[in-house]
Amino acid sequence: MKTNYFDLTGQVAIVTGCSTGLGVQLAKALANQGANIVALARRKELIDQVAKEIAEEYGVKTLAIPCDITDTSKVEAAVDQVCKEFGRIDILINNAGTGAVAPAEEITDEQFEGEFNIDLFGSFKMARAVAKKAMLPAKYGRIINISSMYGLVGNKIAPASPYHAAKGGVVNLTRALAAEWGEKGINVNAICPGYFETPLTKETLDSEYFQEYAKTMIPLSRYGKEGELDTAAIFLSSQCSSYVNGLILPVDGGYTAL
Template structure:
């Protein structure tokens, strides 16, 4: 197979949760540019429809925008059923929906901690479980969980007081590895992306507080751009990664290497 064919997603269908903005929108755009049909889902229907419509216009792929609270099993099931009915298969799932909460650990409200864990961990589990039912039946599939460099170890409190977020992303990494082991025999590759610091609505507070501190510890000397996740996501979504599973691909400008 020619190397360019390994990255061709023509005819594939990808679900991107939290795809209405930020990193999810960037990933959805990259997969659409590679030829995949795109299903964008998040809590805000309007945002999903806007992104879906834009991707269809720009790339010509089929798209669908749906509202979905990934912590609600009934809404997750509705998305999976709609995608299967409209597209026939679910080839790629990107679990990108996420939440965070900033507060010193001694002051972190338990409700905030639970909310972050529920969205980032339980939501990833529910989407994977329901999409996985389809993938196991198909005998193939790709699941990409969006973790974070914050899940690789402790974060300096001078720029990141988000114990719930960090804990949740560590859980996502272990979940990724375990699911890869469980579903490898069904030809389902499960991997994670661990982005570093990208300017998004979610990261604004951290970057406002500790942006200089972060850049000083980033070998490439910049934050992530609007295209820096596209290639990494495409690799994990395509045939190019058919022999890669249970891995965590870090996209952080080298910050993790300098710690």
């Protein structure tokens, strides 16, 4: 008898920042394993299209909810809507984020606060609402916070101190929630992606300057390609990761190994 260890059929997954880039890739990865997908982001026209594409391609149920994760009332309402529609939430991928790039001495208070409100506080607001309304009552859940390798180390190619600080906060928030909720059936882990190709980053990553940088700083000498983050998310979303809790997983071609 064969076992599909990573079967997510019938489970419900919320993916934030699910309008473009890695959020869409991760949502499709989970849908490919049978999960029903809630695409959550601010731009309604984009998530509507994402939800439509996923439903048509993978045959799963989808729901698009426009939501600003910095707004507590909207987060609560979005989670209530998912619970009403599906009656459960099994997986939360906190992917929504932003990135202020500028020398530290020129970063404004507004840029720093904005970074924390989205990347760190927004992730906490989503985790809090989903845990309270769905996962704690069910005594089961998988929360995956998308941090960054920049949450573990510094960098010399693009000054981004607020991003480093916020993503570092996500790393330790993951550990704190894992310690608090683990015995209550909720596993909380983080993925720290390195440089990945998206429609917004491809031109930069393909530049001669970055290619030379990659040969020095990334042991695999290249950036991550579409699909190379999927299996980490699938594993951490599945019941097979039942004894994995508080993990901080770099998927960065070895960048943080140096």
